[in-house]
Amino acid sequence: MSSMASLILLSIGILFNLFGCIGLVRLPDVYNRLQAATKCVTLGTCSILIGVLLHFGVSDAGVKAIIAIPILFFASTVAAHALIRGAYQFGIKLGDKSIKDDYKDAVK
């Protein structure tokens, strides 16, 4: 039973990873790409880790999976934020279809 639930969670996680990678390839500029990819892939990997937790139960591997989830959340979101700020200050333009740039007004 718990192995079935763990397989379902693994499948959901890999589905989210697939959506994130499609966004990484298909979207037009770097801001859209990072937004799609970071959100989807972080959620999908957390789902995979919860699946690992259900598979192993409360043992050494399960505790490692629990520890990995908050580390992954904080690390990936903070890294994405810093990266996108660096890209803006590096001078990357928004894509052709973008219509609004709030960060420019906020900085000024």
Place this chain on the structure above:
Amino acid sequence: MTFYLNILLYIQIALSGICMYRIIRGPTIPDRMVGIDIFGILVVGICAIIAIQTERSFILDIGIAWIILSFIGTLTLAKYLSGKKLNE
């Protein structure tokens, strides 16, 4: 069960191949760095699936270490992109 886990592992490896496409093709430097960041997160998923397959727990340690190293690397590259020195 084992067969299905194999399929999931191959799908995850193919997804990291898609990230490789973005790293190689990316028109600008931040595009490549986004690809590297996402690749690092996908590797954690690969480690988790291999940990289930082999029933060993130390492979999850590799995943945690990979997250932290990828975090530090991305922060350093972002600092480099914004044109500041590392001690500012």
